[in-house]
Amino acid sequence: AQSVTQPDIHITVSEGASLELRCNYSYGATPYLFWYVQSPGQGLQLLLKYFSGDTLVQGIKGFEAEFKRSQSSFNLRKPSVHWSDAAEYFCAVGALRTGGGNKLTFGTGTQLKVEL
């Protein structure tokens, strides 16, 4: 079974500083990997995804993530954080299932706080 670990529950950064959110996954085959952002009381917005190909993935809002198979990691980065980036960030791994469909397994999330 797949699993996702986000080791940092809370992270605080100053506006304009760089950001890296960690994500480690466990999955027996090539994973499909996602990063989502959730504002309070809202649904999930997809930031970026990795299916195959280039291991450095560009997403929306200036975010990027790098897939490192040797480290089973898919860390999210942003070179300069804006106050509006404060939110909960979830990493997820997807797996195809017999009979079709897919299943996303989410990490526990990282709460990002941005200091002005």
Next chain:
Amino acid sequence: GAVVSQHPSWVICKSGTSVKIECRSLDFQATTMFWYRQFPKQSLMLMATSNEGSKATYEQGVEKDKFLINHASLTLSTLTVTSAHPEDSSFYICSAKRQRDYEQYFGPGTRLTVT
């Protein structure tokens, strides 16, 4: 494109009553829809997967008789919480995917409070 809506966005019901939550794909046909539950400050837990015209597949530990899922059309899935109790209070999020797509598109969520 790929917009998913949920209705209602929040609902309060009394213990013992049933409540229905709708999930709609507004601009695409969703062959598969998913229902997640999220407790405060916690991650999303998949409850069930529904394919249009088929019975839902429930994750281990989810009571299928309590959480009734219907996916009657390619644009609508419903989750009915039967005989709700305060411990059913939670944030319920649905997602939908196209037949050949891998990506899931998420709705904005429904906050259920059972008093």
